[in-house]
Amino acid sequence: MTESVSASPALLEVIDLRACVADQEILCGVSLTVRAGEIHAVMGRNGSGKSTLSKVIAGHPSYTVTAGSICFNGVDVEEMSPEERSRAGLFLGFQYPVEIPGVSNLEFLRVATNARRQAQGLEELDTFSFEDHLQQRLELVQMDPSFLERSLNEGFSGGEKKRNEILQMALLEPVVAILDETDSGLDIDALRIVAEGVNQLAGSSNATLLITHYQRLLDAITPHYVHVMAHGRILRTGGPELAHELERRGYDWVDEEAGVSSRTSAEVSA
Amino acid sequence: MTATTPSNAVNAPVASTSVGDLVSQPYRYGFVTDIDTEKIAKGLSEEVVRLISAKKNEPQFLLDFRLRAFRQWQRMTEPDWAAVGYPPIDYQDIVYYAAPKQQEKKASLDEVDPKLLETFDKLGIPLSEQKRLSNVAVDAVFDSVSIATTYKEKLAEHGVIFCSFSEAVEEHPELIERYLGSVVPIADNYFAALNSAVFSDGSFVFIPKGVTCPMDLSTYFRINSGDTGQFERTLIVAEEGASVSYLEGCTAPMFDTNQLHAAVVELVALDDASIKYSTVQNWYAGDENGKGGIYNFVTKRGLCKGPRSHISWTQVETGSSITWKYPSCVLAGADSVGEFYSVALTNNCQQADTGTKMVHVGERTRSTIVSKGISAGRSSNSYRGLVQLGPKARGARNYSQCDSMLIGDQAAANTYPYIRSQQPQSAVEHEASTCRISEDQLFYLQSRGIAFEEAVSMMVSGFCRDVFNQLPLEFAAEADKLLALKLEGSVG
Secondary structure (H helix, E strand, O other), X not given: OOHHHHOOOEEEEEEEEEEEEOOEEEEEEEEEEEEOOOEEXXXXXXXXXXHHHHHHHHOOOOOEEEEEEEEEOOEEOOOOOHHHHHHOOEEEEOOOOOOEEEEEHHHHHHHHXXXXXXXXXXXXXXXXXXXXXXXXXHHHOOXXXXXXXXXXXXXXXXXXXXXXXXXXXXXXXXXXXXXXXXXXXXXXXXXXXXXXXXXHHOOOOOEEEEEEOOOHHHHHOOOOEEEEEEOOEEEEEEOHHHHHHHHHHXXXXXXXXXXXOHHHHHHHHO | OEOOOOEEEEOOOOXXXXXXXXXOOOOOOOOOOOOOEEEOOOOOOHHHHHHHHHHOOOXXXXXXXXXXXXXXXXXXXOOOOOOXXXXXXXXXXXXXXXXXXXXXXXXXXXXXXXXXXXXXXXXXXXXXXXXXXXXXXXXXXXXXXXXEEOOHHHHHHOOOEEEEHHHHHHHOHHHHHHHOOOOOOOOOOHHHHHHHHHOOOOEEEEEOOOOEOOOEEEEEEEOOOOOEOEOOXXXXXXXXXXXXXXXXXXXXXXXXXXXXXXXXXXXXXOOOOEEEEEEEEOOOOOOOOOOOEEEEEEEEEEEEOOOXXXXXXXXXXXXXXXXXXXXXXXXXXXXXXXXXXXXXXXXXXXXXXXXXXXXXXXXXXXXXXXXXXXXXXXXXXXXXXXXXXXXXXXXXXXXXXXXXXXXXXXXXXXXXXXEEEOOXXXXXXXXXXXXXXXXHHHHHHHOOOOOHHHHHHHHHHHHHXXXXXXXXXXXXXXXXXXXXXXHOOOOO
């Protein structure tokens, strides 16, 4: 770690986190520290626990935290509901954003934005001022305003759903954004739009955690750290070059090396 | 998930209990007004029917109508085909007439018992000159009688008659004799026959030829007594080219016994006339274990008698222990249009079997049915609808859409659509769906800072939007709030 980055405050600290769903342990001791100004990538195979990690951090009710802790901005989030975590500035971009029929996208975006603004001590936006507020962010994700009139995510293509996620991120101005496989199912153009959005929103006072399978998103967004997850824990942490190595060599070698010395990787990730 | 016909869906257990917790909220209108009431003895007999008629000084034709209905009712049996269950009703254990004691004739509101005005104030229906709603005329019915009707004079300037049923019998007997029972005959069904025999009061609306009613009309029904049945009668007649929008609201105190409510509503639309009838029903629904609440057995039917006439039913059903109600349209006039928009919400142990009948008689008649059922708690919510196309209904069309939403893991939803067509040159479309508010949908909204209960209410009102859009503007927001309130619960 370089001196200048590590000196910035920790925004997200996950310490020895264990979590299960329906009595099956999915996270088996994950530790991770994300500081202001940093972009982290968590990579790993399907079923390695990456998506679970993101949902547990956001407070999904299906998962039970059995040990360890999650600190967000210096506050333990254990007692916080998902909405409280969101209002405090935690954002989860979903891998599969659900469709919510009958709820207008525009109204949803406005209610969500105002919930966050209220928590920030900012004035709530009425319908008209919200539309102005929305305009420039729509351009960021190159989204057609006609999407606003539709029901939330209903009938959206995969790429449209993901752009809608980035739009929400732009509106909520999170402190820490976790993007769960935001790149999956995107064509080249949509991927570029999403990546540009993430890059533009990344600043010195916030942080981004990208969860991804593939190197291709990391060609567009350069992370400071790359973590490799398998079997519910982080087996290895390195710089951006680690992603290239994974692209070249696959994931098996990480397992093998971790099998020899899993303690070392745990120390690195902490 | 799309359901075929007839469909039946029962909820699968959910992972978290939080959705299941989302039930029951205290009933706001459960108070009882302490007022002297004149009641007749319990029980039903020919003498009781004669007594009711005598108390109201009715003309002979009306007494005859009641007696025919009573004899008919004695020969009938209670229907058992609806998907609802309840212990047998003892019809001899009900009071068939109750009225707050007051001076006989009310010249103005100032003479109405202040306790009654206060009651309606508390229900959000102020009647006094200063406070009354500015754009809606209200007929307030308390137990068996109409208390007051606002804006009568203003409406009379336009030739519109809006008054209590009893008053209409006295002042416009020819209209009553002509139209009463013309849409719902006394022998129509068990509860309609009962109502025809013992009905006490209700509202009467008459819109003369070519008149567009200058304001919305509304009747507010309040049951107050614990052992009294409520049997009101509403009759709305729109002459050629006339139009009116009418709203009905209902509440009742909380008793741990059940009260019977068996109303009959008849609508008649002549050539080019249009009647829009909206209901926001919030009778007491019983407690979370199903104790108490109103048995709501109601017959509502509209007759599109003239060509190009239009009748539209919109209902938001949130109360009652049992709802048995099928607002229907008989589309007799060529090119007439019938519509039914319904939201039925059941919670706890409530049971609703509700829907509509669209009977296409005339050529090129059209009907639309949009039904949204929401079941929470251990409730059961059934849609039952009939679309009938007679041999002369050439070119008739119907579109039906029946959607069910399940909240929690113990609620049930059923859809029973019946389609009978005797006319090959007609088109019937039916769509049905069942959905459940999923943990993932709620989590998605929550993870955007939207609180759990607000998330549920957003989804429910989104689900109901097609129906709420049909309500008069003032009431659409009310209905939205009412649903949110009904679902608000002990969410930790």
